[in-house]
Amino acid sequence: MNYNNEKLKYYLESILNIPSPTGYTHKIMDFIKSELDSLKVPYIITTKGALIISLKGKNDSYQRTFSAHVDTLGAMVKGIKSSGTLSLTPVGGFMMSSIDGENCTIETLDGRVYTGAIHTTKPSVHISGQEATDLKRVPENMEVVLDERISSKADTEALGINVGDFICFDARTVITEKDFIKSRHLDDKASVAVLLYAIKHLAENNIGLPYTTNFFISNYEEVGHGASASIPENTKEFISVDMGAPGLDQNSSEFDVCICAKDSSGPYDLELRKKLIEICNKNNIGYKIDIYPYYGSDASAALRAGWDMKTALIGPGVFSSHAYERTHLDAVLNTLDLVVKYSLEK
Structure with a gap:
C-alpha cells in the first residue's frame, strides 16, 4: 500500500519536537487536535486529558481500540x-x-x-x-x-x-538521508505519528471498516496509568502501539514492526498475536516477535484496571530506549501498514 512518506515524516518531526513530559502534555494534544480538526475527524477529550477518536464500522458492538501515548520522559x-x-x-x-x-x-x-x-x-x-x-x-x-x-x-x-x-x-530529532530516525522520545511519539497518519488515511479515503475502530491517545503511560480508564466500553480487542526494543539478546529490529509475546505484565493474548502475525505474513509486512522483561504498556495498565478484553503490543523497533533513541522509517511504515491492514480485517 502506498503512503505519503513526507506527510508521515511531517507528523513525526512535529510531534517529536513538541515537549510533552508526563503531566505537561497540553501543547502536543493541541497539535493533534488541530490536525484532527483539519481532517474533520471528531474526537472526545477525557477528564484526564486523553483523546479518543472513533471511526464507525459495520459492527458497533464488537470494537477495536489502538492506543499510543504522547507523554514522554x-x-x-x-x-x-x-x-x-x-x-x-x-x-x-x-x-x-x-x-x-x-x-x-x-x-x-x-x-x-x-x-x-x-x-x-x-x-x-x-x-x-x-x-x-x-x-x-x-x-x-x-x-x-x-x-x-x-x-x-x-x-x-x-x-x-x-x-x-x-x-x-531537547529531542534532537534528525532524519538522515538513509531514513534513520534519531531522537529522544521515539517512545512513543513514533507510534503516535503512525496512528495519526492511519486516521488520516482511513478518513480521507472513506475506507469502510468491518468493526468500529477507536484510537486512544493517552497521556500518562510513562507513569503507569495511561489507559487505565475511559476506554470505549465495547472494546473487545485492544492493541497498544508502542515500541519494540532491539538490543542485547533481543529478537527485535529497527527495520520491522515488533510484536510482543510477553513483557513484565505477562503474556499478551495468543489468539490476537496469531492474527497479527497472519496479517503480516499475508501482506509481506516485515515483523519480529520478541519478549521484553522490563516493559509495560497501556494494555498492561488497562488489564490491571480490570478491563475484560484481548490485548496485544506492537510497535517499531526503537534502539537505546529511554535514552537518545533510533529507529528507521521502514519500521514506522511496517507498523503503519499493520495498523491499517488490521483495521480492515474481518
Missing part, C-alpha cells in the same frame, strides 16, 4: 539551590547518565520558558579530576544550569521558576 524542579541552579526529580524511568550534558527547557506555571543544560555537580575534569568521572549519576548529583545571568536562589526565583516546574529534554 522528563523531569521537574525539585528545588532551587543557593547558587541558583536547579535540583531535579525524574518523571518516568531512565538512566540519569543518559541526560548528562543534555540541553533542556524549563516551563513555568505562567508560561515562561527558559533554556538550560543538565550537568553533574562536578561537570569538569579540569576542576574535579577523577572525582568528576567517578561521580555516580543519580538525581542528587545532577542539576540544571540555567542560561541566565544568575548567582543566587533569589535571582532564579525572580525569573518565576519554582518547585514543580517541568523540565523538558
Whole structure:
C-alpha cells in the first residue's frame, strides 16, 4: 500500500519536537487536535486529558481500540539551590547518565520558558579530576544550569521558576538521508505519528471498516496509568502501539514492526498475536516477535484496571530506549501498514 512518506515524516518531526513530559502534555494534544480538526475527524477529550477518536464500522458492538501515548520522559524542579541552579526529580524511568550534558527547557506555571543544560555537580575534569568521572549519576548529583545571568536562589526565583516546574529534554530529532530516525522520545511519539497518519488515511479515503475502530491517545503511560480508564466500553480487542526494543539478546529490529509475546505484565493474548502475525505474513509486512522483561504498556495498565478484553503490543523497533533513541522509517511504515491492514480485517 502506498503512503505519503513526507506527510508521515511531517507528523513525526512535529510531534517529536513538541515537549510533552508526563503531566505537561497540553501543547502536543493541541497539535493533534488541530490536525484532527483539519481532517474533520471528531474526537472526545477525557477528564484526564486523553483523546479518543472513533471511526464507525459495520459492527458497533464488537470494537477495536489502538492506543499510543504522547507523554514522554522528563523531569521537574525539585528545588532551587543557593547558587541558583536547579535540583531535579525524574518523571518516568531512565538512566540519569543518559541526560548528562543534555540541553533542556524549563516551563513555568505562567508560561515562561527558559533554556538550560543538565550537568553533574562536578561537570569538569579540569576542576574535579577523577572525582568528576567517578561521580555516580543519580538525581542528587545532577542539576540544571540555567542560561541566565544568575548567582543566587533569589535571582532564579525572580525569573518565576519554582518547585514543580517541568523540565523538558531537547529531542534532537534528525532524519538522515538513509531514513534513520534519531531522537529522544521515539517512545512513543513514533507510534503516535503512525496512528495519526492511519486516521488520516482511513478518513480521507472513506475506507469502510468491518468493526468500529477507536484510537486512544493517552497521556500518562510513562507513569503507569495511561489507559487505565475511559476506554470505549465495547472494546473487545485492544492493541497498544508502542515500541519494540532491539538490543542485547533481543529478537527485535529497527527495520520491522515488533510484536510482543510477553513483557513484565505477562503474556499478551495468543489468539490476537496469531492474527497479527497472519496479517503480516499475508501482506509481506516485515515483523519480529520478541519478549521484553522490563516493559509495560497501556494494555498492561488497562488489564490491571480490570478491563475484560484481548490485548496485544506492537510497535517499531526503537534502539537505546529511554535514552537518545533510533529507529528507521521502514519500521514506522511496517507498523503503519499493520495498523491499517488490521483495521480492515474481518
